[in-house]
Amino acid sequence: MSPIRLSDLAFTLEAVIDEAFGQKAVWVIAETSDIKNYPDRGYCFLTLVERDTTGSSTGKETLAKLDAAIWRKHYHTIREFESATGVGFARNIQVLLLVSVGFNPVYGLRLEILKIDPSYTLGNLERERQAVLDALVLNHPDLVWLEAGQYITANQLLPRPAVMQRLALIAAPGSDGWRDFRHELTQNPFGYNFLVDEYLTQVQGKGAEKSICDQLERIRTSGVAYDAVIIVRGGGSQLDFGSFDTYLMGETVAGFGIPILAGIGHERNVSITDLLCHESVKTPTKAAAFLLEHNRQFEESCLHLRDRLSVAAREALQTAREQLDTETERLRFVMHNYFRDCHTDLAKKAVTIRHLDPANVLRRGYALILRNGHILTQRSTIQSGETLQIQMADGVVTVTSD
Incomplete structure (x- = not known):
């Protein structure tokens, strides 16, 4: 087979790719990598990667890798993606992209990114997050x-x-x-x-x-x-x-x-x-x-308790003061009645004592028989021929007993 020029091979590849993908756009799921973003110029270069998700977390095999670009007319899709997801457009993000496929004989195969679907990235992040939560609950x-x-x-x-x-x-x-x-x-x-x-x-x-x-x-x-x-x-x-x-x-x-x-x-x-x-x-x-x-909140609760304590103390003092006034009034009333009753009782006793005074008794016609100044109360104690004194209201009479 005769060799062909590189340009002929490149032009052939360009024609084949253009026939297969020209004027078409396809949705592609990929992971971002090697991003070179130029916001001031309005374009971005990156690499799209697919890795074997069944491999270990430390060494996933790369299944495919293609260069991609976002040109000025579609650069707004980055801002829209970040606004919708809250995720910065950076490496290692799983994204769903609408791309067109192009081949240039000088620059090679490159995907042009037309749109980024934010819902896919959000869903993927949420699925990963939910998987972690499920594992935590299980384990x-x-x-x-x-x-x-x-x-x-x-x-x-x-x-x-x-x-x-x-x-x-x-x-x-x-x-x-x-x-x-x-x-x-x-x-x-x-x-x-x-x-x-x-x-x-x-x-x-x-x-x-x-x-x-x-x-x-x-x-x-x-x-x-x-x-x-x-x-x-x-x-x-x-x-x-x-x-x-x-x-x-x-x-x-x-x-x-x-x-x-x-x-x-x-x-x-x-x-x-x-x-x-x-x-x-x-x-x-x-x-x-x-x-x-x-x-x-703790300080306010303490201040509230302080105020409540102050009010309770004032109310307790007021209640105690009122109770003291009431008890004082009751004591004054009781003491008044007590002293009044005592005065009445003393007055009665004074009358009784006056009635029992020997002088008053003698005035009522009674007499006292005395021996040497001692009152005799029994007949058997008197001896015959004994000298006695009879005390009467108006004087003393001396007599001799039979």
């Missing part, structure tokens, strides 16, 4: 379980301290999330003081979930009685939150022995960490606000 029923359609975890059921003051903070060093949280906490209008120990580490990117879990282990073995663990990070795309959607993070958070508050900076979606931690808020600033509000 750790004592830590994670479903109840009335809601995920309940051991961490969620931990008692919440009345005041959250001693805190362990997990954040990226110098990050916006770290800065926002600390500023909101320290500049609070109530003057609350917090003791915050920082466990700084990466919170996104490859290996971030292990770094976070390592810090949680440090907290667990620190021996410090923390009231809560706070995990914060600033905003970003959905892929930046991948470390919070892993099996390792879910398992660690669900079974952690200290209440975990997550403020990981995303408004659109809820991560596995959000679902399984003790309390979740949207941003680091709101995490600080949550702590302030929690402690403010």
Whole structure:
């Protein structure tokens, strides 16, 4: 067979591909890789890859790889995809693409991306996330379980301290999330003081979930009685939150022995960490606000109890004062009656005593027989011829007994 020129082969390939795919568009499922994005110029180059999903997680075989491009007229599809999904257009995303196939004798085979379907990526992310949750429920029923359609975890059921003051903070060093949280906490209008120990580490990117879990282990073995663990990070795309959607993070958070508050900076979606931690808020600033509000509620309850105690004390004193006045009035009445009765009784006794006075008795015609000044009351004690005195009302008469 005679050799042909490279250009002839290239032109032949161009004709064949154009005949098969010219003026046609096909939907393709692929994974993004090697992205070179030029927003200021309005185009993007990337590689689309298909990997063998049946292989091990550490070494999946590449089944196909093709270069692709998004030109200026279709560049808006990237913004629309990111807006619809909250996922930044980056590498290692499973996407459904509408592409046209083209071959250039100089630049070779390349796919032109016409449209990106956001619903497929969202569905795929949700399927992966649900698979992790299902595995956690299956493998750790004592830590994670479903109840009335809601995920309940051991961490969620931990008692919440009345005041959250001693805190362990997990954040990226110098990050916006770290800065926002600390500023909101320290500049609070109530003057609350917090003791915050920082466990700084990466919170996104490859290996971030292990770094976070390592810090949680440090907290667990620190021996410090923390009231809560706070995990914060600033905003970003959905892929930046991948470390919070892993099996390792879910398992660690669900079974952690200290209440975990997550403020990981995303408004659109809820991560596995959000679902399984003790309390979740949207941003680091709101995490600080949550702590302030929690402690403010305790202070207000104390102030309310103080007011109730003050009112109760005043009412008790008023009641006691009224009871004392009543009892004083009753005592005054009783004493008045008592003294009146005593006076009447004394008056009666005085009359009786006056009636029994010997002088008064003698005036009524009675007489006293005396011997040497001693009153005699029995006849048998008187001797014959004895000298006696008879005391009468008007004087004494001396007599001699027979």
